[in-house]
Amino acid sequence: MILPGQLLMAFIVLxxxxxxxxxxxTEWSPTGGDSFWLAYKDWHWFDGYKEALTSHEFWSAVWRxxxxxGVCTFVELVLGFTLAMLLVKDFRGRGLVMVYFLLPMMVVxxxxxxxxxxxxxxxxxxxxxxxxxxxxxxxxxxxxxPSLAIWGVMIADIWQWTPLMFLIFxxxxxxxxxxxxxxxxxxxxxxxxxFTRLIIPMMRPIxxxxxxxxxxxxxxxxxPIYIMTQGGPGTATQNLSVYFYRLTNVSGxxxxxxxxxxxxxxxxxxxxxxxIKPIERAQNESMEELMGAGxxxxxxxxxxxxxxxxxxx
Amino acid sequence: MSxxxxxxxxxxxxxxxxxxxxDLDVPHGSFTALLGPSGCGKTxxxxxxxxxxxxxxxxxxxxxxAMSGVETGRRNVGFVFQNYAIFTHMTxxxxxxxxxxxxxxxxxxxxxxxxxxxxxxxxxxxLSSALDRGAARLxxxxxxxxxxxxxxxxxxxxxxxxxxxxxxxxAFRAYMRAELKRIQHDxxxxxxxxxxxxxxxxxxxxRIAVMDRGELQQYGSPDDLYERPANTFVARxxxxxxxxxxxxxxxxxxxxxxxxRVELGDRRAAFESRATASDLTATIRPERVRVVDPGDASATxxxxxxxVEPLGPKxxxxxxxxxxxxxxxxxxxxxxxxxxxxxLCFDPDQVHVFDDSTGLAVR
Amino acid sequence: MKKTLRITAxxxxxxxxxxxxxxxxxxxxxxxxxxxxxxxxxxxxQDPTIKNFKDILGLSxxxxxxxxxxxxxxxxxxxxxxxxAAGGGTLLALAVGVFAAYGIARFRAxxxxxxxxxxxxxxxxxxxxxxPLYFMFIYLKLWNTLPGLILIYGAxxxxxxxxxxxxxxxxxxxxxxxxxxxxxxxxxxxxxxxVLPQVKGGLAATGLFVFIxxxxxxxxxxxxxQDKWTTAPLFLSTLSGGAGGQEYGHQAALAVLLILPPxxxxxxxxxxxxxxxxxxxxxx
Numbered sequence: 001m002i003l004p005g006q007l008l009m010a011f012i013v014l015x016x017x018x019x020x021x022x023x024x025x026t027e028w029s030p031t032g033g034d035s036f037w038l039a040y041k042d043w044h045w046f047d048g049y050k051e052a053l054t055s056h057e058f059w060s061a062v063w064r065x066x067x068x069x070g071v072c073t074f075v076e077l078v079l080g081f082t083l084a085m086l087l088v089k090d091f092r093g094r095g096l097v098m099v100y101f102l103l104p105m106m107v108v109x110x111x112x113x114x115x116x117x118x119x120x121x122x123x124x125x126x127x128x129x130x131x132x133x134x135x136x137x138x139x140x141x142x143x144x145x146p147s148l149a150i151w152g153v154m155i156a157d158i159w160q161w162t163p164l165m166f167l168i169f170x171x172x173x174x175x176x177x178x179x180x181x182x183x184x185x186x187x188x189x190x191x192x193x194x195f196t197r198l199i200i201p202m203m204r205p206i207x208x209x210x211x212x213x214x215x216x217x218x219x220x221x222x223x224p225i226y227i228m229t230q231g232g233p234g235t236a237t238q239n240l241s242v243y244f245y246r247l248t249n250v251s252g253x254x255x256x257x258x259x260x261x262x263x264x265x266x267x268x269x270x271x272x273x274x275x276i277k278p279i280e281r282a283q284n285e286s287m288e289e290l291m292g293a294g295x296x297x298x299x300x301x302x303x304x305x306x307x308x309x310x311x312x313x
Numbered sequence: 314m315s316x317x318x319x320x321x322x323x324x325x326x327x328x329x330x331x332x333x334x335x336d337l338d339v340p341h342g343s344f345t346a347l348l349g350p351s352g353c354g355k356t357x358x359x360x361x362x363x364x365x366x367x368x369x370x371x372x373x374x375x376x377x378x379a380m381s382g383v384e385t386g387r388r389n390v391g392f393v394f395q396n397y398a399i400f401t402h403m404t405x406x407x408x409x410x411x412x413x414x415x416x417x418x419x420x421x422x423x424x425x426x427x428x429x430x431x432x433x434x435x436x437x438x439x440l441s442s443a444l445d446r447g448a449a450r451l452x453x454x455x456x457x458x459x460x461x462x463x464x465x466x467x468x469x470x471x472x473x474x475x476x477x478x479x480x481x482x483x484a485f486r487a488y489m490r491a492e493l494k495r496i497q498h499d500x501x502x503x504x505x506x507x508x509x510x511x512x513x514x515x516x517x518x519x520r521i522a523v524m525d526r527g528e529l530q531q532y533g534s535p536d537d538l539y540e541r542p543a544n545t546f547v548a549r550x551x552x553x554x555x556x557x558x559x560x561x562x563x564x565x566x567x568x569x570x571x572x573x574r575v576e577l578g579d580r581r582a583a584f585e586s587r588a589t590a591s592d593l594t595a596t597i598r599p600e601r602v603r604v605v606d607p608g609d610a611s612a613t614x615x616x617x618x619x620x621v622e623p624l625g626p627k628x629x630x631x632x633x634x635x636x637x638x639x640x641x642x643x644x645x646x647x648x649x650x651x652x653x654x655x656x657l658c659f660d661p662d663q664v665h666v667f668d669d670s671t672g673l674a675v676r
Numbered sequence: 677m678k679k680t681l682r683i684t685a686x687x688x689x690x691x692x693x694x695x696x697x698x699x700x701x702x703x704x705x706x707x708x709x710x711x712x713x714x715x716x717x718x719x720x721x722q723d724p725t726i727k728n729f730k731d732i733l734g735l736s737x738x739x740x741x742x743x744x745x746x747x748x749x750x751x752x753x754x755x756x757x758x759x760x761a762a763g764g765g766t767l768l769a770l771a772v773g774v775f776a777a778y779g780i781a782r783f784r785a786x787x788x789x790x791x792x793x794x795x796x797x798x799x800x801x802x803x804x805x806x807x808p809l810y811f812m813f814i815y816l817k818l819w820n821t822l823p824g825l826i827l828i829y830g831a832x833x834x835x836x837x838x839x840x841x842x843x844x845x846x847x848x849x850x851x852x853x854x855x856x857x858x859x860x861x862x863x864x865x866x867x868x869x870x871v872l873p874q875v876k877g878g879l880a881a882t883g884l885f886v887f888i889x890x891x892x893x894x895x896x897x898x899x900x901x902q903d904k905w906t907t908a909p910l911f912l913s914t915l916s917g918g919a920g921g922q923e924y925g926h927q928a929a930l931a932v933l934l935i936l937p938p939x940x941x942x943x944x945x946x947x948x949x950x951x952x953x954x955x956x957x958x959x960x
Contacts, residue, residue, distance in 0.1 A: 005776035005834060008768075012831035013797060016808035023808065079689075086686050097686070099943060104693055106942040110894035110909035111931045114916055115696045118703075118924065125699055159696060164953055171950050179398035182365055187412035187467065188386035197411070201402045213954055220801040223894040227913050241803035241895075248807055249899065261804035272796040 017265075024048055024258035048259030057235060058260060061243035064150070068239055069218045072157045073211055079158070080165025080210075087166075088173045098170070105163045113227030116156040117143065120228070146236035149229050153237050156224045161217075165210055172206040173199070240264060314503045315375040315470040316341040317362060322371035324357050324527075331357045333527040335371070339520075342501040344494065346518035348511055350550075354527040355507045359473050362505065363390045375471065386416075391464030391472040395479060397456045399463075401449040405440055406431050408448050408459050412467045430466055438462040454485050472497075472504045478513070490517055511551055515539070523547050539598075542665060544672045548596045554629055557602070557639045561595045561666065568595060568666065571635055573613035575661050583676050584666075592669040599629065599640040603658040604647070612656025618649050632657075700935075703928035704728055728929035751930050754911035758934075760822060761897075761907055762890035765829020769886050772830065773837025774879070778867060780838065781845035782853075797835050806899050813900060820901050828896055833886045840885065843951060844878030845871070881948035888938040908934050 027044050052058050083101070087094060104112075119126050120142035130138035142152040176199065184194050200207075222241040225231065231238035231246055238246070247257040317339040324332040332354040339345045347355040360366040362373055364385035373380040380388060400408050407414075410431045413422050435441045438458040443451070448459060457477065464472065474493075478486045494517050497504050508514050514521050515535045523530040523538065523546070530550075531543040542548035548556050562569045566581045575595075577584065607615050616634035628648050632639045632655060641657065649655060666675045705724040733752050809828065810819070818824030848871055856870035857863070872879075894909045901910070912930050942949065 002776040002779045004772045005838065008772055008831045008834055009797070012809070012828065013805070016805060016812060019808040019812055023811075083686075083689055086682055086689075097690075099946070100690065101693060102942065102946065102949070103697060103939060105949075106888070106935065106938040107697070108892040108894075108909055108934050108938065110892070110913060111700075111934050112696075114912055114927065114931055115700050117916065119696060119699060125695075159693065163693065167950055168954060177398070179394050179396060180400055183392065183394060183398040183400075183463075184411070184415070185365065185385045186363055186388075186390060186392045187415060187463070189411070189415035190386065193415040197403075197415075198400065209954055216799055219799070220803070222801075222803050223909075226898075227894075227916075241801045244801065244803040244807060245895075245899075248810070254807065254811070257807050261807055264804055265800055268799045269796060272799045 017262075020258040020262055023255050024262050025255075027253075027255040044255075048256045049263065051256065052260045052263055057238075058243070060235065061238050061240050064237070065219060065239040065241075068150070068154055068157075068221065069215050072154050072161075072218045073215045075154075075158050076162045076165045076214060077207070077211060079162045080167075081169050083162070083166045084169035084173050087170060098167075101163045101166060103163075104160050105167075107160060109160065109223040110227055112156055112160050113224030116152065116159070116224065117228045120152045143229050144233050146233050149233060149236045153221075153225050153228055156228065157218060157221060160224075161214065165214065168206060168210045169203070172203050176202055314341045314501055316503065317471060317505065318374040318377075319358070319362075320372045320374065322358070322361060322373065323369050324354075324361060324366065325369045330527045332361070332368075335524075335527075335529055337522055337529065337532060339503065339505060341376070341503050343519045344497050344504045344506065344517060346514035346521045347505060347507045347524060348509070348514040348521050348550075349524035349530075350509055352526070353524040355509075355524050356475055358524070359392075359475055359505065359507050362471070363392050363473055364388050389467065389469050389471075391467060391469035393460045393464055393472075393474040393477045395476045397460040399448045399451075399456050399459050401447075403448055404444070405435070405446050405448055405451070405455075405459055406444040409434055409440075409444075409462050409466055411463060434462045434466040437465065453480055454482075457481060457489065470503065472502050473507075474504065475507045476509070477506075479508075479510075493517070512553055515551070523550060525550075541674075542596070543674055545594065545596070545667045546672065548665065548667070552598060554599045554640055554642065556596050557599060559595050559597075559634075559637060559639075561593050563593060568593070568664070570595060570659065571614040573659075575613060575659050575664055577661060580661075580676075587668075587675070593675070594667050594669055596665045596667065597659050597663050600642045601660070601663040602641045603660065604641055604643060605656040605658050607654040607656045609656045609658075611658050613659045614657050615654055616657055618651050618653045618655060621648060621651065623648075630655075697935075700928050700931050703924055704932045706925055706928075728925040729933070733933075751908060751911055751933070754906050754908040755933065757822075757905055758891055758907040758909075761825040761829060761905075762887050762893075764822070764826035765833060765890045766883055766887045768826055768830025769833040769837045770879070770883055773834050773882075774841050776834075777838045777841035778845055778871070781842045782850075802832070802895050806896060810899055820903075820905050822905060825897070825900065825905060828900065829890045829893065832896070833889050836886055836889065837882055840882040840948075840951065841875070841878065844875045844882070847878075848874045878948065881945040884941045884945050885948070888941055891934075891938060 025043060025046070025048070027048070087097065107115075118124060121127075122139055122141055122144075124142075126142065127138045127140055130140070140148060142148050180198060181194065184198055189197070220241055221239060222245070225237055225239060225242050226245065229237045231242040244257060244261060247253050247260065317337070319335050319337040322332060322335040322337075323330070335354075335358060347358060349355050357366065361368050362380075364380065364383065367381075375388070400411065403411070410427050413427045413430065416422070417427075431444070432441070435444055438461050440455065440458050440462060443455060448456070451459065457480075460477065478489050481489060490513065493504075496502070506514070506518065515538075518535065520532065520534055521538055522532045525546050531538060531547045533541075538547055538551045542551065545558075549558075559570055561575075563584045564574075567577050568575045605612050614634055616632035616639055618630055619633050619638075620631040622629040622631070623645060627642045628645050630641050630643050630649060632641065634657075639657070641655075643649070667673065668675055705726065705728065733750060733755075813819040813824055816824075818827065852870050852874060853863075853866040856866035861869060892909065893907070894913070897905075897907045897910045901907070906914070908930065912927060912934065915927050915930070
């Protein structure tokens with residue numbers, strides 16, 4: 001049953017990995033004219049790996065990727081959660097409002113990159129709106145100023161994916177046991193204690209999953225960045241994905257690119273092993289069990305307890 | 314301890330009248346039950362007392378003080394939910410101490426004080442050995458104790474319980490009922506207890522408010538409800554064995570019941586002063602019917618046995634008379650055979666009469 | 677007081693998150709005269725027109741573009757390519773993924789670690805994976821071909837199908853296939869006749885979801901295609917960065933056309949979005 005799938009995966013993952021390992025030991029490029037299995041002509045052992053590990057450009061790309069991942073995930077989490085809290089109390093037309101907020105997610109990322117590239121122009125609408133709020137004209141060089149460009153890119157991602165966090169959190173919040181919230185109210189807990197001692201702890205599994213999933217995707221971010229800045233100005237917005245692309249299609253260093261790719265892939269595999277656990281757990285259990293509700297069912301533990309009690313009495 | 318007064322309390326959801334014009338006086342220190350079938354408005358009334366819901370019209374008073382501006386957390390009400398609503402991601406101790414923790418600044422309670430009171434309350438409800446256990450792994454009976462303790466620790470002036478024992482096994486339920494009644498009596502705590510189980514209400518409460526479809530049917534002691542039902546609903550709802558209902562006619566100072574007659578004596582005045590001559594229904598408790606031989610002259614009517622239910626100390630004998638199903642209680646030693654004819658004797662004092670058009674008792 | 681604060685906050689969110697879409701739609705329906713500069717923030721098009729749409733689809737007889745004839749501008753072919761590639765990739769992923777998902781859900785095929793491994797795949801940046809694939813495909817003569825694209829799309833979205841369908845299959849009680857077998861079906865028969873109909877909704881949602889993913893691809897076509905099999909997103913960025921870079925109206929029109937299918941499809945599978953985007957971890 002899974003054989004065709006495994007074949008497909010072998011084709012797309014396994015063979016390329018083997019090829020990459022092979023090419024990674026060489027300094028070969030397709031533009032040299034030879035087909036890839038002749039790459040051994042340019043064999044240079046681990047030079048590629050050594051270069052990568054000492055390359056300033058590589059490590060700054062790594063750093064930039066981590067920065068973008070951290071900032072975007074965090075901002076999206078906060079904004080998304082806030083919006084979810086705002087909409088948790090039902091009202092007429094809430095369904096429509098939710099549909100409205102889903103739209104940014106549905107936009108093709110490349111198109112989002114296109115839109116923001118235009119919006120961030122020096123004479124573009126974003127500067128235009130800022131000019132309304134700021135005395136004088138705002139003429140920020142969003143995409144050509146090295147210190148601003150990375151913010152432009154992050155803003156584009158935040159715009160597109162905050163709605164996802166919002167959606168995830170809203171489904172979680174709406175499922176929270178109302179009785180417990182009422183009990184807290186009666187016991188005198190104001191919004192503060194309700195939030196910190198009830199809502200956040202009960203939402204922990206969802207928060208974790210949302211962060212992991214979003215971080216995984218932001219890490220790989222390519223389309224909007226490449227369209228907005230091509231990784232520039234200079235290398236100001238060059239994250240790992242853009243770095244890979246430029247190594248190959250711009251600099252033509254395919255062999256070296258393979259080495260770098262393998263380094264990154266190995267590091268990610270180790271990370272993946274850690275990150276997968278909460279997702280796996282969630283896939284196998286229901287949200288109710290994770291949140292610990294369900295006092296009307298009697299799990300084995302409770303039956304054992306009752307027997308213990310009976311034995312003691 | 315406070316008294317609770319409800320004045321013209323109503324809660325409407327659009328056209329649905331969940332609670333309609335409720336007037337109720339719960340004296341302080343008493344144990345009052347709100348009794349009625351599902352949907353009668355008892356839980357909504359509780360929610361208005363606790364502050365979880367706001368009344369559409371009317372007012373809730375604690376000891377003369379109007380509660381309309383007072384938010385839930387400040388009413389000092391203890392509430393036990395039907396499904397306990399225990400905070401499952403916390404330990405037992407954290408659950409018990411939650412109220413005090415949340416109000417620390419306001420109440421000016423120190424951490425040591427909270428610990429002390431948590432231990433104290435755990436002792437009272439019998440959870441001392443479970444204080445550090447995660448609440449998600451407790452048995453249903455223990456959850457019940459946590460729910461009680463969590464409310465008790467706040468020393469509330471009023472205690473509200475929403476069918477708290479319906480999820481317990483019957484042995485434990487009987488035990489908890491006795492425990493609760495004892496605590497309430499010892500402490501003198503004002504308690505309002507919601508239930509749909511009239512046996513429970515009759516056994517525990519000082520006074521019972523019977524509700525149906527948002528309206529108060531009758532408010533009185535268990536005896537009042539049993540002996541002097543105000544309308545047919547109460548007559549039907551109260552009583553472990555279903556009451557007997559017979560169509561009757563008023564005739565010259567007495568009631569014509571089937572082929573027999575019940576003399577009314579002084580009560581005739583109530584019937585004579587009635588403006589309209591609408592149909593009447595009489596009720597008599599199965600336990601209060603005297604069973605005699607069919608040939609006995611004192612028998613009011615004769616009926617035929619259709620079914621006998623042996624219930625231990627007594628039998629419930631089902632009979633049929635002229636199309637109406639009736640029930641009487643007999644000791645097992647006098648168990649009749651199915652198909653046998655029995656004479657049923659109705660004492661005038663035991664007979665209650667209701668007007669069919671209003672359902673109200675004719676007095 | 678609290679209520680007005682809440683409404684204001686929601687309104688601010690609404691404006692901020694709606695603005696880019698507002699901008700692109702108004703830009704798409706503006707006639708050429710109103711196009712520049714793009715800096716004007718709020719305006720209603722004086723003279724809304726659908727000419728940009730017609731132009732970009734190559735349906736206009738003449739072009740008022742200074743840069744190209746109407747034919748060169750036409751996004752018709754790229755759009756068609758998008759449909760074909762995305763559609764083909766989706767079908768491939770579904771065909772292979774549904775069986776794998778069932779095997780994993782029911783029989784724990786591949787061992788307990790397999791779902792985890794498949795999830796791991798998702799962490800690898802496509803930009804890295806595509807590097808060796810590039811020259812492999814050149815060697816296999818699959819570069820810049822439709823079958824090649826379909827193959828990659830199918831393989832890349834295959835894990836999604838597996839996760840999603842696995843969670844859907846897990847929702848189907850075992851008793852259903854057991855009952856079918858008792859009635860005389862083979863394992864395969866039980867699968868097709870009893871289980872599959874139960875997950876119809878999930879299957880459709882998964883298909884649409886995967887289609888959206890493939891439709892939105894940019895990196896793969898950037899590396900794996902050129903001119904002939906370019907899909908719409910790549911075509912858009914080529915237009916935008918190329919000689920005709922100032923033709924905002926046309927580009928905006930293409931952008932809108934690109935957004936429409938995912939938007940419509942996404943709305944129809946709203947119910948399953950959370951499940952899909954969290955790889956089946958959260959079921960609403």
